[in-house]
Amino acid sequence: MKKLASCASLTLALILAGCGSEPDGPEGGVDGAGIGTAAAQTDGYSETRNAYFGDLHIHTGNSFDAYIFNVRSKPEDVYKFALGEKVLHPSGYDIEIDGPPLDFVAATDHGAYMGILPAMDTEGTELNKLDMARDMFSDDPDKIVAAFGKVGASVRSGEPLPGAYDKGIVAKTWRSAVDAADEYYKPGTLTTFAAYEYTAVVTRPDSQDFGGGNLHRNVVFKDTAPETVFSTLDSVNPEDLWDWMDAKREDGHEVMAIPHNSNVSDGKMFDSVAYDGSPLTDAYAVQRMRNEPIVEMTQVKGTSETHPALSPNDELANFEIYELLLGSTITSKINGGFVREALANGLAIEREVGANPYKFGMIGASDTHVAGGSFTEKNYWSKVGIVDGTAERRGSVPPGGAKTWEGIARIPNAENWFSKWGASGLAGVWAEENTRESIFAAMARKETFATTGPRMKVRMFAGDYADDILSAADLLDQAYANGVPMGGALGTRTTAPDMLVWAMRDPASAPLAKVQIVKVWHDGKAQEKIWDVACSDGMEPDAATRRCADNGASVDMTNCMPSTGQGAPELKALWRDPEFDADQSAVYYVRVVENPTCRWSTWDALRNGTPPHPDLPQTIRERAYTSPIWYDAG
Numbered sequence: 001m002k003k004l005a006s007c008a009s010l011t012l013a014l015i016l017a018g019c020g021s022e023p024d025g026p027e028g029g030v031d032g033a034g035i036g037t038a039a040a041q042t043d044g045y046s047e048t049r050n051a052y053f054g055d056l057h058i059h060t061g062n063s064f065d066a067y068i069f070n071v072r073s074k075p076e077d078v079y080k081f082a083l084g085e086k087v088l089h090p091s092g093y094d095i096e097i098d099g100p101p102l103d104f105v106a107a108t109d110h111g112a113y114m115g116i117l118p119a120m121d122t123e124g125t126e127l128n129k130l131d132m133a134r135d136m137f138s139d140d141p142d143k144i145v146a147a148f149g150k151v152g153a154s155v156r157s158g159e160p161l162p163g164a165y166d167k168g169i170v171a172k173t174w175r176s177a178v179d180a181a182d183e184y185y186k187p188g189t190l191t192t193f194a195a196y197e198y199t200a201v202v203t204r205p206d207s208q209d210f211g212g213g214n215l216h217r218n219v220v221f222k223d224t225a226p227e228t229v230f231s232t233l234d235s236v237n238p239e240d241l242w243d244w245m246d247a248k249r250e251d252g253h254e255v256m257a258i259p260h261n262s263n264v265s266d267g268k269m270f271d272s273v274a275y276d277g278s279p280l281t282d283a284y285a286v287q288r289m290r291n292e293p294i295v296e297m298t299q300v301k302g303t304s305e306t307h308p309a310l311s312p313n314d315e316l317a318n319f320e321i322y323e324l325l326l327g328s329t330i331t332s333k334i335n336g337g338f339v340r341e342a343l344a345n346g347l348a349i350e351r352e353v354g355a356n357p358y359k360f361g362m363i364g365a366s367d368t369h370v371a372g373g374s375f376t377e378k379n380y381w382s383k384v385g386i387v388d389g390t391a392e393r394r395g396s397v398p399p400g401g402a403k404t405w406e407g408i409a410r411i412p413n414a415e416n417w418f419s420k421w422g423a424s425g426l427a428g429v430w431a432e433e434n435t436r437e438s439i440f441a442a443m444a445r446k447e448t449f450a451t452t453g454p455r456m457k458v459r460m461f462a463g464d465y466a467d468d469i470l471s472a473a474d475l476l477d478q479a480y481a482n483g484v485p486m487g488g489a490l491g492t493r494t495t496a497p498d499m500l501v502w503a504m505r506d507p508a509s510a511p512l513a514k515v516q517i518v519k520v521w522h523d524g525k526a527q528e529k530i531w532d533v534a535c536s537d538g539m540e541p542d543a544a545t546r547r548c549a550d551n552g553a554s555v556d557m558t559n560c561m562p563s564t565g566q567g568a569p570e571l572k573a574l575w576r577d578p579e580f581d582a583d584q585s586a587v588y589y590v591r592v593v594e595n596p597t598c599r600w601s602t603w604d605a606l607r608n609g610t611p612p613h614p615d616l617p618q619t620i621r622e623r624a625y626t627s628p629i630w631y632d633a634g
Contacts (some may be wrong), residue, residue, distance in 0.1 A: 042188030042433045048476035049430040049447070051457045052439060054104030055082070055373050056195060056258065056427055057218050057299060057365035062109040062173055063197075064151050066369040067117040068136075068144075069385025073371035075107035075177045079184035079192055081372035089370055089381060091389030098376045099455065099508055103434050104427075106195035107177055107371075108218045111231030112155045114196065115173025116164060130163055152327070156201045156212060158236040171228055178225045187435045194225040198257065200236050201326060202268050211328020213266030215259075217241065217292070218365075222254035222440040237275045239284075242291045256443065260296035260365065263304040264325055267336030270345065270358055285355035294361040294443055297339055297450035297625050298425040300383045301367060305591075305625065306340040314530055316593065320422040320452070320620065329416055340518065343587045343628060344526035350585075351522075361446025361487045361627030362589070364425025364453075373426075375453040376509075377620070378560075380423040380600035388418040395419035396604035396613055403610050419616055423600045424452040428624070430459065430485065446487025446627040454509035456624040460486040460590045461500040462631075469500065470572045486589070489630040496580030497631065501533060503592040504570045509622060510595040511567020512536055514548045517575060521586040529579070530591075534571035553595035555619050560598035560606055567595045582633065589628040596621050 059066045060073040070090035081087045082102040086094040119125050120133040135147035154161045181192040198219055201212035230244040245255050262269035302322025311317040323331045346358030366373025374380045388394040395414025402408050428449040431442040449458050463483015479500055505512045515534040521527050532541040535548035553566040596619040605612040612618050
């Protein structure tokens with residue numbers, strides 16, 4: 001270190017409730033412009049870039065797994081919510097964003113059967129005349145489950161349902177969604193993107209369970225969008241999606257895909273082989289990174305950074321862990337499902353085939369199905385719709401009006417799924433201005449970060465910096481001029497690069513406790529090490545443990561009020577890896593950790609006047625993650 005500064009019957013309906021140099025990038029892919037190359041168009045333009053917060057994973061009633069749960073919102077409601085307006089929750093109450101409006105947003109309804117269930121539920125349509133439609137909206141729960149199960153099975157198999165898959169309805173719904181994004185796009189105020197979700201799922205060959213591994217991607221268009229979407233009813237192989245995206249890019253539609261919930265992919269999101277089981281190649285790696293430069297690190301269905309089984313020496317690894325396959329009680333395979341391990345394995349794959357398929361950046365998102373995300377623990381209102389729209393239904397308070405958890409029969413869906421979901425997260429980007437061009441370019445070059453909900457800001461640079469840069473008035477100018485930002489790569493060098501970190505708290509959330517740098521590499525197996533590089537309250541990391549001492553921050557569990565006097569509004573550090581090996585390629589990223597606060601389930605219990613769920617964490621430590629910086633040993 002160099003220097004520091006301061007509803008049980010509808011189980012099947014949950015199947016898809018998912019149900020210096022500039023950064024390098026593959027030639028011809030989604031690449032970002034260098035600093036200072038964009039023309040100023042809006043107020044607030046900055047060559048050293050501003051932090052913007054958004055959500056690129058939101059469902060409306062156009063998604064089959066939202067409409068079935070009484071969601072009736074439209075893409076327009078997503079944009080109204082992002083602007084700070086109230087939106088009606090399917091359970092009958094209003095929801096509105098807790099905090100300032102979002103800077104950028106996208107409605108991302110499932111491409112498969114987009115708009116089909118609303119059409120089935122509309123008298124006079126051909127789809128409404130189907131026997132399946134009568135069953136789907138009958139008063140018999142068994143008929144509903146059977147009808148909806150057919151839709152889920154079709155999406156997973158890629159085989160369209162005869163009569164129910166109306167491509168004209170899907171195209172019309174998609175065009176309406178694109179028009180809504182264009183209507184609400186207000187450069188400088190709200191950036192909107194036309195987008196949808198590609199919903200691939202893998203099942204185990206010997207499994208009789210309907211659950212499966214998540215291979216979903218959100219497909220986001222920068223400006224213009226094609227007339228149709230590519231869904232799992234076209235192909236269940238994500239590599240075919242990339243081919244389609246390459247073709248659309250040649251047609252003038254700039255596009256990227258964002259994988260999510262690798263934590264429940266059954267180890268398939270970051271696999272060591274291609275989809276068909278064949279060996280990975282350089283062409284595979286280049287195409288994947290051309291189309292998928294960033295991934296979701298955190299969202300409502302858990303955090304995908306790492307797992308205690310993968311990171312036994314990381315005391316913060318057991319954070320919002322969600323492990324069940326979609327619509328299932330089967331535990332997902334761990335290896336191949338988490339970001340940190342994938343970053344290390346990508347280095348080994350690059351040595352073998354010549355290109356890295358896992359050289360991605362990070363964002364967060366909500367994956368809400370009710371048109372607006374609940375980004376704060378204090379105001380969490382559900383993910384799906386009516387089945388988890390109250391505290392009792394989502395399992396955070398005792399069912400049936402009980403005042404204690406003792407001897408109470410718990411709700412299985414709440415125990416297995418709803419109570420394990422989190423109030424997360426948000427995407428952060430560093431961009432010159434709030435426009436489609438600037439924000440898309442930031443994501444393409446991976447100058448992005450993920451938060452678990454709070455609007456913490458965090459920057460990371462690596463290069464060659466003077467010891468006094470932390471106090472320099474032109475810190476950012478020097479940082480860009482003499483190094484690379486997060487998402488970037490450094491070539492071979494003989495000395496350890498200086499790593500500049502700057503984290504700022506969300507004034508509406510808890511103070512910062514510390515900033516860490518996570519290093520990963522591969523020497524025959526994935527390796528990792530964590531250093532605390534900036535501590536709150538004037539402390540410095542212990543030389544032996546590499547950790548900050550506990551700053552004493554706590555939470556009063558009778559009212560969820562945090563203690564005062566501990567923590568920091570911002571933390572800066574200039575750090576040099578004391579174990580740097582010029583001959584060993586490595587990846588570095590930053591994790592920022594807040595003081596503890598009450599988890600959403602604890603807030604629910606407090607408001608209900610009952611004890612918190614005995615099997616859920618009462619507090620959490622919100623965090624932010626930067627995209628990595630890669631060191632290439634050549």
